[in-house]
Amino acid sequence: MPLISSKKPSKQRKFYFNAPLHLRHKFMNAPLSEELQKKYGVKRLPVRKGDTVKIVRGKFRGHEGKVAKVDLKKVRIYVDGATIENSRGERVFYPIHPSKVIITNLGEVDKVREKIINRRKR
Template sequence: MMKAPLSKELREKYGIRSAIVRKGDTVLVMRGDYRGHEGKVLSVDLSKMRITIEGINIKKADGSLRPVYIHPSKVMITKLDLTDKKRKEKFEKLEKVK
């Protein structure tokens, strides 16, 4: 499982420190060359243990763009994608418990 830390607001709201990164979550890059960039998660690659983020690309020699793979521990989740019914229920339970 690929987890990333939650922002302070989400941490206070749900009472947990980290959550599994999913496609559609909005994340902020905290470490590396792309520090400060914020965007939606476009894909989650479980075999490489990396994620791709909207707007973070690298230009190849032929001029085409390729997404940059970033480890989820180097990002912070700022907004959760709660379109999935099960995930939404899980976070609603956490909110009620707190």
């Protein structure tokens, strides 16, 4: 999915970090579980609040929970149960990149998501 024409890594990084929010939505893609891939005929979809995901990389590998928050600015998601303690002793969400999770259950399949699925069908 080339978003810009340059092959220079520095320009690709510059585009990634300065991308507008409507394009950042494309960075939020996460693979679907095998059952969902068969059901919808799509390999990956953008993660949304309310989806159930399984973390497959990092500190919380194997943890499964609902997506509590999606941060387009930082390109990170926050999963219920994946928390750490900050310097004040409060429990805060640990930011997780969407490519490091697998969507195991879609939250709500509304018209917009249905449109994305139909467009991407193999």
